[in-house]
Amino acid sequence: MATKKKILITGANGLLGQKLVQKLVEEGEFEVLATGRGPCRLPGEGFKYVSLDIENEKSVRAVLSKEQPSVIIHGAAMTNVDTCELHQEACYSANVLATKYLVEAAEEIDAHFIFVSTDFIFEGDEGPLDEMAAPNPVNFYGQTKLEGEAIVKDSKLKWAIARTVLVFGIAHDLSRSNIVLWVKESLEAGKEIQVVDDQFRSPTLAEDLAEGCILIAKKGVEGIYHISGPDFLTPYQMAQITAEYFDLDESLIKKTDSNKFTQAARRPLKTGFIIEKARKQLGYEPKTFRTAIGILSKQIILARS
Template sequence: MRLLITGSNGLLGQKLLARLHQEPGVALLATSRGANRLTQWFPEVDYQPLDVSDEAAVQELLARWQPTHLIHTAALTQVDDCELRPDECWLHNVTATAILARACAAQDIHLTHLSTDFVFDGSYGPLKEDAEPKPISHYGRSKLAAEEAVQATPGLRWAIARTVLVYGVLLGGGRSNIVLWVRDSLRAGKTIKVVSDQWRTPTLAEDLAEGCWLIARQSAQGIYHVSGREFFTPYDMALRVAAHFGLDAGLIEKVDASTFTQPGKRPARTGFIIDKAEQELGFRPHSFEEGIDIVAGQA
């Protein structure tokens, strides 16, 4: 297998490289915008800078490297940034995905495209793959349009992996996650406000990488919900982090989402039913408790 990964500098891209850089029979090409930030960790992995919204550059690289599979993790995922910069969001999330889909179809490359629970309106959950999408933010609308572009591309072998609230440790630092934010805030004696009226199935980044690999390895086709199994509010998660590290849960203030003013709307209740991924792919996610342990061991 010759596997090209877009967005390799991001959290999921990094976890895919960590999982696959020594996988027998897999040649990897890592791509991202700008310089390779992972050389010191994966010096043996080939890297090419790539702007996935540049159709000529995409076609040239795919023709030259000739991948058999492509996992598309690159996206603009900050919900509020997408709301405030809708044209940039559409370029990176929709136009770029359509470009990749056309190029993969032309060269018979299997495409695994990453999507999100934000394609749903949050009126109920957890959700199966056949639930009706109805996004309430520009980010969600862009990710649904990207899904539709993938599905509408003639001759494309495709899979869509939707996921929920991904957490994990980014090599070299950068964006935090709910586990580290809660741990570090409580250790510093800070009071934190955490919402109790949103529901999710939080996903360890390593588990999401494994799910994407299972899809690509089997050249699976269709939509798969790939997340954790357990259904929590962020407040529930924060309490579990406090208990895990023996920290003062009294510093965690339960609030509702109206406490925060954010440009992009968040769905109230999503989370996924992952039976299809478990049965068809052999996907087996860690528990949230196990995920806290893994994150703690890395930072």
């Protein structure tokens, strides 16, 4: 029997990382090496976990040289946009320097490097966008992810970039909320909520993003792929669909716009992705936002049982 290729995941304790590890273990095609900062918070078995601080160049080099993965999916990042704006040094270290260390160590072992990026590299004047759209970030987070992309593109590696938009989902041991949970819990409590109607996104179920990254790994493809959900919606429309799905009071959802909110970082108004390339070349088929809510609602019940 042929030995399985080894795949290394960064950020394995996070939402995307957990979904990647779970899917890879279920499919059984790769030997799975999960890495993250601190102890393992992943449920289940069938994978190896190594604690790794990717901002430490020596540690990165040591782990990659010892483990020799054939594929690396680099999903770890500082993603809270306002925190990135307020703590630029920490954000630069997490998103740019860590990527540089991983790329340099990956070059030494000739791994296929898959970098997870974001719609926030775009200024948001027009959307949905395809892979040829010209980046121009409006916040520091977007700037660091674009710098990360440049490091990957300039490398000697076989590389791919998977850009995504507004990822949501539920993971083990993570308290992070998302738009679906926030709307559901607020309306169930009878709270009125203000939701913007002037931003456009393609909300992406975490399982779908994981699937897109795994397809890139399996097919060994190179280049940039837009991996998101298929819908083009405003947060206000997302809130309405959520309320309708759970049969909650839609009149509690109040329409507002971005100007009414003071946030540390600017947000691009219109992004969202055209995913035809991923559909054609990878066979990527994401769930609609409505179907994704159905999947989440089952996961909520399971998490509580």
